Amino acid sequence: xxxxxxxxxxxxxxxxxxxxxxxxxxxxxxxxxxxxxxxxxxxxxxxxxxxxxxxxxxxxxxxxxxxxxxxxxxxxxxxxxxxxxxxxxxxxxxxxxxxxxxxxxxxxxxxxxxxxxxxxxxxxxxxxxxxxxxxxxxxxxxxxxxxxxxxxxxxxxxxxxxxxxxxxxxxxxxxxxxxxxxxxxxxxxxxxxxxxxxxxxxxxxxxxxxxxxxxxxxxxxxxxxxxxxxxxxxxxxxxxxxxxxxxxxxxxxxxxx
Amino acid sequence: xxxxxxxxxxxxxxxxxxxxxxxxxxxxxxxxxxxxxxxxxxxxxxxxxxxxxxxxxxxxxxxxxxxxxxxxxxxxxxxxxxxxxxxxxxxxxxxxxxxxxxxxxxxxxxxxxxxxxxxxxxxxxxxxxxxxxxxxxxxxxxxxxxxxxxxxxxxxxxxxxxxxxxxxxxxxxxxxxxxxxxxxxxxxxxxxxxxxxxxxxxxxxxxxxxxxxxxxxxxxxxxxxxxxxxxxxxxxxxxxxxxxxxxxxxxxxxxxx
Amino acid sequence: xxxxxxxxxxxxxxxxxxxxxxxxxxxxxxxxxxxxxxxxxxxxxxxxxxxxxxxxxxxxxxxxxxxxxxxxxxxxxxxxxxxxxxxxxxxxxxxxxxxxxxxxxxxxxxxxxxxxxxxxxxxxxxxxxxxxxxxxxxxxxxxxxxxxxxxxxxxxxxxxxxxxxxxxxxxxxxxxxxxxxxxxxxxxxxxxxxxxxxxxxxxxxxxxxxxxxxxxxxxxxxxxxxxxxxxxxxxxxxxxxxxxxxxxxxxxxxxxx
Numbered sequence: 001x002x003x004x005x006x007x008x009x010x011x012x013x014x015x016x017x018x019x020x021x022x023x024x025x026x027x028x029x030x031x032x033x034x035x036x037x038x039x040x041x042x043x044x045x046x047x048x049x050x051x052x053x054x055x056x057x058x059x060x061x062x063x064x065x066x067x068x069x070x071x072x073x074x075x076x077x078x079x080x081x082x083x084x085x086x087x088x089x090x091x092x093x094x095x096x097x098x099x100x101x102x103x104x105x106x107x108x109x110x111x112x113x114x115x116x117x118x119x120x121x122x123x124x125x126x127x128x129x130x131x132x133x134x135x136x137x138x139x140x141x142x143x144x145x146x147x148x149x150x151x152x153x154x155x156x157x158x159x160x161x162x163x164x165x166x167x168x169x170x171x172x173x174x175x176x177x178x179x180x181x182x183x184x185x186x187x188x189x190x191x192x193x194x195x196x197x198x199x200x201x202x203x204x205x206x207x208x209x210x211x212x213x214x215x216x217x218x219x220x221x222x223x224x225x226x227x228x229x230x231x232x233x234x235x236x237x238x239x240x241x242x243x244x245x246x247x248x249x250x251x252x253x254x255x256x257x
Numbered sequence: 258x259x260x261x262x263x264x265x266x267x268x269x270x271x272x273x274x275x276x277x278x279x280x281x282x283x284x285x286x287x288x289x290x291x292x293x294x295x296x297x298x299x300x301x302x303x304x305x306x307x308x309x310x311x312x313x314x315x316x317x318x319x320x321x322x323x324x325x326x327x328x329x330x331x332x333x334x335x336x337x338x339x340x341x342x343x344x345x346x347x348x349x350x351x352x353x354x355x356x357x358x359x360x361x362x363x364x365x366x367x368x369x370x371x372x373x374x375x376x377x378x379x380x381x382x383x384x385x386x387x388x389x390x391x392x393x394x395x396x397x398x399x400x401x402x403x404x405x406x407x408x409x410x411x412x413x414x415x416x417x418x419x420x421x422x423x424x425x426x427x428x429x430x431x432x433x434x435x436x437x438x439x440x441x442x443x444x445x446x447x448x449x450x451x452x453x454x455x456x457x458x459x460x461x462x463x464x465x466x467x468x469x470x471x472x473x474x475x476x477x478x479x480x481x482x483x484x485x486x487x488x489x490x491x492x493x494x495x496x497x498x499x500x501x502x503x504x505x506x507x508x509x510x511x512x513x514x
Numbered sequence: 515x516x517x518x519x520x521x522x523x524x525x526x527x528x529x530x531x532x533x534x535x536x537x538x539x540x541x542x543x544x545x546x547x548x549x550x551x552x553x554x555x556x557x558x559x560x561x562x563x564x565x566x567x568x569x570x571x572x573x574x575x576x577x578x579x580x581x582x583x584x585x586x587x588x589x590x591x592x593x594x595x596x597x598x599x600x601x602x603x604x605x606x607x608x609x610x611x612x613x614x615x616x617x618x619x620x621x622x623x624x625x626x627x628x629x630x631x632x633x634x635x636x637x638x639x640x641x642x643x644x645x646x647x648x649x650x651x652x653x654x655x656x657x658x659x660x661x662x663x664x665x666x667x668x669x670x671x672x673x674x675x676x677x678x679x680x681x682x683x684x685x686x687x688x689x690x691x692x693x694x695x696x697x698x699x700x701x702x703x704x705x706x707x708x709x710x711x712x713x714x715x716x717x718x719x720x721x722x723x724x725x726x727x728x729x730x731x732x733x734x735x736x737x738x739x740x741x742x743x744x745x746x747x748x749x750x751x752x753x754x755x756x757x758x759x760x761x762x763x764x765x766x767x768x769x770x771x
Contacts, residue, residue, distance in 0.1 A: 021571025314535025
C-alpha cells in the first residue's frame with residue numbers, strides 16, 4: 001500500500017530519512033512516495049493547501065502522512081483522518097481542513113501510550129510513522145485510537161463576501177510565479193463574474209488556458225486544481241505584481257445569475 | 258516497470274505529487290524513480306542535456322517521463338519516443354533531441370482526445386502521466402498514438418567548426434562548479450586537439466581524472482558522460498571563471514589526424 | 515532489499531539519477547530510498563553526522579550508500595562497512611566514523627578491477643552503485659573485496675574535556691535553526707551538568723521537550739537522536755545566536771557524580 005509523505009523537514013538533515021526507515025521497519029511491503037519536504041517551516045496553511053492539490057490523484061487506500069508540527073513534543077494530539085478512499089495521519093492542527101471542506105472525514109485520536117517510551121520529541125518518527133505504516137498494513141484506525149471530533153472553525157478560512165463584492169487572499173505562489181487564490185470555481189457557480197482587480201491587474205474574464213493570453217501577458221484562470229489563479233503566459237506573475245502574501249487581496253465583482 | 262520522472266515543477270508545490278498519484282492509479286505495479294524536479298523553469302535545453310546523462314543507465318523497458326513544458330495547455334502535441342531499449346514521454350519541444358543524436362528514435366503523437374475531458378491546463382498530470390503508466394503496463398505505443406515524425410533541425414545545436422577552429426558553448430554548470438560543454442569525445446575522434454582556450458584558462462591536454470591536476474588547479478577532461486568539461490580539482494571552476502552561460506565560448510584548435 | 519542513498523550531488527543534474535539507474539540495472543528487486551542529495555559539497559563531517567541520525571531506523575539488511583567524495587577518481591579506496599544489521603558503501607574518507615563510534619564495524623576494501631574499465635571518474639555510478647546493488651542482492655561482502663582495517667584516528671573528533679570543563683563544537687544547524695552539538699547523553703552519564711554557556715545563551719538544565727520552554731525562548735535539550743541541542747521553542751536558535759560553525763564553542767561545566 002502507498003504512503004505519501006509531506007513535511008517541512010527540508011532536505012539538509014536526516015529527519016525525513018528517519019521517518020522513512022521506521023515506516024519500512026513497520027511495513028516492509030509499503031511504498032513510500034515523497035511529496036515534498038520543502039513546505040516552509042511550520043506553514044500549516046501551505047501544507048493543507050498543497051495536500052488538497054494531490055491527495056485525490058492517488059489510488060484508494062493510500063495513506064497520506066503529513067508532518068508539519070510547530071508544537072512538536074507538546075501535548076497536541078495526533079489524529080487519523082478517514083475519508084471514503086483515504087487515510088490521513090498527522091498532528092491535529094488544521095492540516096486536513098481543506099480536505100474536510102471537500103468531503104466527509106471521520107477522525108480518530110492516536111493512542112500514543114504505546115509510542116511514548118521511544119522519544120519525547122520527534123513525533124514524526126516515533127508516532128506518526130508507525131501509525132501510517134500500520135494503516136498501510138491494513139490495521140483498522142479503530143485499533144490505533146478512539147473516535148473523536150475536530151472542534152472549532154476551519155483554520156483555512158476562505159473568501160469574504162459582501163453583496164456583490166468578494167475579497168480573497170492569495171493562498172500560494174507556485175514555482176512558475178502563478179498566484180493561486182483560496183476560492184474555487186464551484187463556490188461561485190451561481191454568480192456571474194464581471195470584474196477582477198488585483199493590484200495593477202484588471203480582468204473581466206476567467207480563461208481556461210495559459211495561451212489564451214498573448215505571451216508575457218497576464219490572465220486570470222480556473223487552474224487545473226479548480227482554484228482561481230493569476231498567471232502570465234510564459235512569464236512570472238508574482239514577480240511582476242510584487243505580491244505580499246500577508247496583505248494583498250483580490251477583489252471580485254459578481255452578479256447573481 | 259520503472260518510470261523515471263524529471264520536471265521543472267520544483268519541490269514547493271504538489272504538482273509532481275499529482276503526477277505520481279495518477280501514475281500509481283493507472284499502474285499500481287510501476288515504480289517511480291524521481292530524477293529531479295529542479296530543472297530551471299522552462300529550460301528545455303538543460304533538461305535535454307540532463308536526460309542524456311542518465312537514460313541509458315536504466316534497465317531496458319524503462320519509461321522516461323519528462324515534463325518541461327513552456328507551452329502547457331497549448332496546441333503543442335505530446336509525443337512518445339521509442340528507442341531500442343526505452344520509451345520517452347513528453348511534449349514535442351526538443352526534450353529528446355540529445356537522445357536522437359545518439360540513437361535511432363521513432364515517434365508517436367499522443368492521441369489526446371481520451372484525456373481532454375479531464376483538464377485543459379495540466380498536461381503532465383492529465384495526459385503524460387496516464388500515457389507513461391500505460392507504457393509501463395506494456396501497452397504498445399501504437400495504441401496510444403499514431404506514428405509521426407519530428408521535423409526541423411535539432412533544437413539542441415552543438416559546436417561550430419571552421420577549418421581547424423572549433424567554438425562551443427557551455428551546456429551546464431554542475432553542482433560542483435564543473436563547466437560542461439556541448440561536445441563529445443566521439444565527435445572529435447578524427448582530430449588531434451592542440452589547444453583549448455576558455456576565458457583565462459588555457460589547456461593543451463585533455464585529461465581523464467580530476468586528480469591528474471594538482472589541488473585547486475584547473476584541468477580539461479572528458480567527463481564520465483563523454484562530454485568535454487573544465488574543472489578545478491577539489492575547487493569550483495565556474496566560480497573562478499565567472500561563467501556567463503549565454504555568452505562565453507570555448508575555442509578549440511584541432512589538426513586532422 | 516532496501517538501498518538508502520545519500521550524496522552531495524545536489525538536485526540540479528542527472529548524477530543521482532545515473533547512480534539509481536545502475537542500481538536498478540544490477541538489482542531489479544531492490545528498493546531505493548532517497549535520503550538527501552543536498553549534503554554540502556564535499557562535507558564529509560555533515561554526511562557522517564546525518565548518517566548516524568537515520569541508519570538504525572531501517573530494517574536489518576538495509577544497504578546504506580553514501581557518496582560524498584572529494585577525491586573522486588583518485589586512488590582513494592572504496593569500502594564496504596558491515597555492522598550486525600547493516601551494510602555501508604562509500605569512499606574510505608571518514609563517512610562511517612560516527613557509526614563505528616556506536617558499534618562494531620568490519621570493513622572490506624572494494625575490488626575495483628572489475629569496474630575500472632567502465633569509467634575513470636564517476637565512482638558513485640561505476641563502482642559504489644554496482645557494489646550496493648550486489649549487496650542488496652545477497653552477495654556476500656567477501657566476494658566484493660578483501661577484509662581490511664580503517665587506520666588512524668576517527669575523523670569526526672568529539673568534545674574536549676579538562677577537569678570539570680568541557681568544550682564542544684556545533685555539528686550542524688538543522689532546517690529549524692536548532693544547533694546540534696557533537697556530544698551524546700550517554701557520554702556524560704557519570705556527570706552532573708551544572709552550567710552550559712554558548713555565546714549569549716546560559717542554561718542550567720537540560721530539558722526533554724521544546725515546549726518546556728516558553729514560546730520564543732531558548733532551551734537546551736537532549737534531542738531525539740541523543741545529541742545535545744540548543745533550540746528556541748517555535749523560533750530559530752541559529753538566527754538568534756548568529757552561529758559561526760567554524761569557531762563557536764559550547765562550554766559545559768560538570769561535576770563527577
